[in-house]
Every structure is written in structure tokens, then in C-alpha cells.
Amino acid sequence: MKLSEAKQQFIASWGAFGTHWGINRTMAQVHALLLISPDPLTQDDVMEQLSVSRGNANMNIRELIDWGLVDRVIVPGERKEYFTAEKDIWKVATQIIKERKKRELDPMMKLINQLSTVEGDKKDKETKAFLDTINGIKKFGEQADKTLDTMIKSEESWFLSTMLKMFK
Amino acid sequence: MKLSEAKQQFIASWGAFGTHWGINRTMAQVHALLLISPDPLTQDDVMEQLSVSRGNANMNIRELIDWGLVDRVIVPGERKEYFTAEKDIWKVATQIIKERKKRELDPMMKLINQLSTVEGDKKDKETKAFLDTINGIKKFGEQADKTLDTMIKSEESWFLSTMLKMFK
DNA sequence: CTGAATTTTCAAAAATTAATGAAAATTTGT
DNA sequence: ACAAATTTTCATTAATTTTTGAAAATTCAG
Incomplete structure (x- = not known):
């Protein structure tokens, strides 16, 4: 091939x-494109390589920057902005877990805690x-919450172990 | 409340x-409804309680049955089919992980293995x-694959122990 | 400060995905 | 075997999500 x-x-x-x-197609494609690009790309590069409009590329x-998966890069002497993606896939995974936890698990747990205060007779079958x-x-959420926090916090040690692996 | x-x-x-x-709204709602229903429900119960059409409810x-999250229940002396959801949330999670692994991770790994045979000079920056x-x-996928298999096979306290192993 | 380059916004259009409901198929009791 | 009850299918319609592209806003070199 x-x-x-x-x-x-x-x-x-x-x-x-x-x-x-739950991620839109273009966003995932932009991410893929940046993952395999050795050098940072501009918005125009993305537009051209994926055949998408300026607005779409920009959004x-x-x-992706909001998700912490892509960074702006300043290239001295260049007016345009360049973008690059985190290449370490373990860091990518950590970042996605971190964001999804914040955006989805945390609000869900907040709701569940509210709902657990429902009034009613515990003898009632429906209740x-x-x-x-x-x-x-x-209970599931509490366990997941703890576990995910542990995973997120241990990020630095992965980095270290990844570095070690790289050199042997 | x-x-x-x-x-x-x-x-x-x-x-x-x-x-x-990536799950459609109605499907998740039907699941939720069955999760909190003490007794099995019919298609008509679902239609009525969620205000959706017959076709939508049926699909x-x-x-949900395909996903292994809902079962048909035979009620003796009744013509209609009844449906019930697995109530143990740990089993629900295991089942979802199992299905998503099969539907998403496995095909993705197949593709990745194909793509890793790309021809070209390893000295080329792009390559x-x-x-x-x-x-x-x-590598990430292989690790995830193993970890998820362990999770699927083991009972109860898999979450913390296997996840921690994954990141050490 | 000026104006050209670049980025951002957002209303409208296009594309995609989900829902409807009537008809067809199937099942089951008699 | 018949027919009523129930389930399934699927073409059409509706809702939602995504994309476009031009206009507005911003940035920055001179």
C-alpha cells in the first residue's frame, strides 16, 4: 500500500x-491529519487536504484545542497560525478521558445525587x-470517578515510563 | 422531588x-425506562410512556436486545411480548464494553494492522x-484489547485493579 | 494609524439521522 | 385453516446536525 x-x-x-x-466526522479527521503530519499545519493546509470550508476547518x-488535543504553534517570521497535535497516544487517551469525565460523568453524577433524594415509600415497588x-x-459512578482520577493523575509517570521504553 | x-x-x-x-436518544430512553421498571413492559407500554411511534419503539x-441489554420475557397466558432490562449496572457496563470492543476496537485494529504494512522509506519524514x-x-490498542478482555471475564472489582495495571 | 492578511462568526443551505405510521408479515388461539 | 392480535418493515416525513461562505472582527507590519 x-x-x-x-x-x-x-x-x-x-x-x-x-x-x-459522539465526535463529528470532520473534527476526528482534522485530528487524524495532524496526528500523521510531521510538521505543524495551517488552517489552509487543513482546508485543502480535507476539502472542507474555512469555517468548518476553523470551528x-x-x-480540538478546547479538548486539549491540538496546540497553536508560533512559527517565527510567519503571519499565519500553525497547529500541531499531541503525538503520544497515551497522552491523547488521558486527555480525552479527562475531558469526557468533566463533561459527562461529573454532570451525570450530580443529577444522580439529586435523584437519589426522591421522596416516597421504600416499600412501594416503583419507588x-x-x-x-x-x-x-x-456506586458505579463513584468507583469510575476514583479510578479515572487515578489514571489521570498518573500521567506524569506514564510519560516517564514511555521515555524509558523509548531508550531501550 | x-x-x-x-x-x-x-x-x-x-x-x-x-x-x-453515539447512541440514539430514544434507544437510551427505552433503556432508562426499562431500568427503572420493576416489572417487564410491553411495546405498547414503551410507546405510551415515551410518546413514540410503534415503529420507533420496535426498532x-x-x-437493545442486539446489544444484550434487554431480554424478551414470556408471560404465561399473555399474547404480547414483554421486555426487561438487566438491572445490575456492572453487568450492563461489561456488556456495553464487550459489544463496543467487538464493533469498534476489533475492526479498528484490523485496519491499523493493514496500514502498518505501508511501503516506503523509513527515512522519509512523512513516512x-x-x-x-x-x-x-x-500498541495502545493491543494493551486496551488485553485489558478489556480481562475486564469482561472478571467479576465485580475488575475496574480499579485492571485499570491500574494498565497504567503501570 | 492604515490597510492587507488572517481569523472568527453565523445565517442559510445541505447532509445526515431519526421518527412516523400504514401496510405487510408473522404468530397464535380456536 | 382461519382470522384476530401482534410484530416488523420501510418509504416518506421530520428533526437534528454539519457545512458553507461571505461578512465582520481582529491582528499586525510598516
């Missing part, structure tokens, strides 16, 4: 993959079933 | 939550960057 073909394949598949995870690049479900989710 | 209000809240939020995970119930990314994903 030729490189150009493999690149296209990777970008297309990463985009399709993203849609299964999705900013969204009991509701509370059993809510409390099950609560 | 009253039970009826809490139920509505839970169903609506679970539905919204689902959309962040989403079947999809090197591509292969570095692909190989990084490959």
Missing part, C-alpha cells in the same frame, strides 16, 4: 470511528426499583 | 447522555510520522 493511500484510509476511518463516539480546529437503579449507578 | 418527576428527569437525561456516546427495543502514529495506536 502506498503512503498517500494509507493516509487517506487512516483519515477516513478515524473520522468514521469518531462518529461512534473544528478550535474544538424501590427506581432507587435501586439510581443507587447502583451512583 | 416526586417519583414521577424524578423518573421523567432520569429518562430525559439518560437519553441526552446517550447522544454523547429500538430490538436494537516515519505516519508509521510512528500507526504503531503508537497499535
Whole structure:
């Protein structure tokens, strides 16, 4: 398989993959493109290589920056902004976990905690079933919360172990 | 907060939550409804309680059965089919992980393995960057694959122990 | 300060995804 | 085997999400 073909394949598949995870296709494609680019790219590079409009490229690049997956790079003597993606896939995973935890797990747990205060007779079948479900989710969420925090915090030690692996 | 209000809240939020995970709103709502129902429900119960059409209810119930999250229940002396959801949230999580692994991780790894055979000079910057990314994903995927298999096979306290192993 | 380069916004259009509901198919009791 | 009950299908419609591109805002060199 030729490189150009493999690149296209990777970008297309990463985009399709993203849609299964609530991420829009273009955003995932921009991320894929930056992941395999040795040097930072400009918005125009992204527009051209993915055949998307200026507005679309801009929105999705900013969204990736929000997610902490892409950084702006200043190139001395250049007016345009350049963008680059974090290449260490373990760091990418950590960052995604961190953001999704913040955006999804935390609000869900807040809601579950509210719902667990529902008034009603615990002898009532409907009430009991509701509370059993809510409390099950609560316990699960608390465990997930702790575990994910541990994972997120241990980031630095992964970096170290990754570096060690690199040199042997 | 009253039970009826809490139920509505839970169903609506679970539905919204689902959309962040590539699951359609109605499917997540049907799941939520069955999770908090002490007894099995019929398609008509689902249609009525969620105000959705027959076709929609039918499609989403079947999809949940495909995912292994909902079962048909035979009620003796009744013509209609009844449906019930697995209530143990740890089992629910395991089942979802199992299915997503099969539907998403496995195909992605197949693609990555193909792409890692790309021809080209490893001295070329573009080729090197591509292969570095692909190989990084490959290693990550292999580790994730093992870890998820362990999680699927083991009971209860898998979450913390396996996750910690993954990152050390 | 000026104006050209660049980035950002956002209303409208396009594309995608989900829902409806009637018809077709299937199941089951008699 | 019949027919009523129930489930499933799927073409059409509706809702949602994404993309476009031109205008507005911003940045920055001279």
C-alpha cells in the first residue's frame, strides 16, 4: 500500500470511528491529519487536504484545542497560525478521558445525587426499583470517578515510563 | 422531588447522555425506562410512556436486545411480548464494553494492522510520522484489547485493579 | 494609524439521522 | 385453516446536525 493511500484510509476511518463516539466526522479527521503530519499545519493546509470550508476547518480546529488535543504553534517570521497535535497516544487517551469525565460523568453524577433524594415509600415497588437503579449507578459512578482520577493523575509517570521504553 | 418527576428527569437525561456516546436518544430512553421498571413492559407500554411511534419503539427495543441489554420475557397466558432490562449496572457496563470492543476496537485494529504494512522509506519524514502514529495506536490498542478482555471475564472489582495495571 | 492578511462568526443551505405510521408479515388461539 | 392480535418493515416525513461562505472582527507590519 502506498503512503498517500494509507493516509487517506487512516483519515477516513478515524473520522468514521469518531462518529461512534459522539465526535463529528470532520473534527476526528482534522485530528487524524495532524496526528500523521510531521510538521505543524495551517488552517489552509487543513482546508485543502480535507476539502472542507474555512469555517468548518476553523470551528473544528478550535474544538480540538478546547479538548486539549491540538496546540497553536508560533512559527517565527510567519503571519499565519500553525497547529500541531499531541503525538503520544497515551497522552491523547488521558486527555480525552479527562475531558469526557468533566463533561459527562461529573454532570451525570450530580443529577444522580439529586435523584437519589426522591421522596416516597421504600416499600412501594416503583419507588424501590427506581432507587435501586439510581443507587447502583451512583456506586458505579463513584468507583469510575476514583479510578479515572487515578489514571489521570498518573500521567506524569506514564510519560516517564514511555521515555524509558523509548531508550531501550 | 416526586417519583414521577424524578423518573421523567432520569429518562430525559439518560437519553441526552446517550447522544454523547453515539447512541440514539430514544434507544437510551427505552433503556432508562426499562431500568427503572420493576416489572417487564410491553411495546405498547414503551410507546405510551415515551410518546413514540410503534415503529420507533420496535426498532429500538430490538436494537437493545442486539446489544444484550434487554431480554424478551414470556408471560404465561399473555399474547404480547414483554421486555426487561438487566438491572445490575456492572453487568450492563461489561456488556456495553464487550459489544463496543467487538464493533469498534476489533475492526479498528484490523485496519491499523493493514496500514502498518505501508511501503516506503523509513527515512522519509512523512513516512516515519505516519508509521510512528500507526504503531503508537497499535500498541495502545493491543494493551486496551488485553485489558478489556480481562475486564469482561472478571467479576465485580475488575475496574480499579485492571485499570491500574494498565497504567503501570 | 492604515490597510492587507488572517481569523472568527453565523445565517442559510445541505447532509445526515431519526421518527412516523400504514401496510405487510408473522404468530397464535380456536 | 382461519382470522384476530401482534410484530416488523420501510418509504416518506421530520428533526437534528454539519457545512458553507461571505461578512465582520481582529491582528499586525510598516
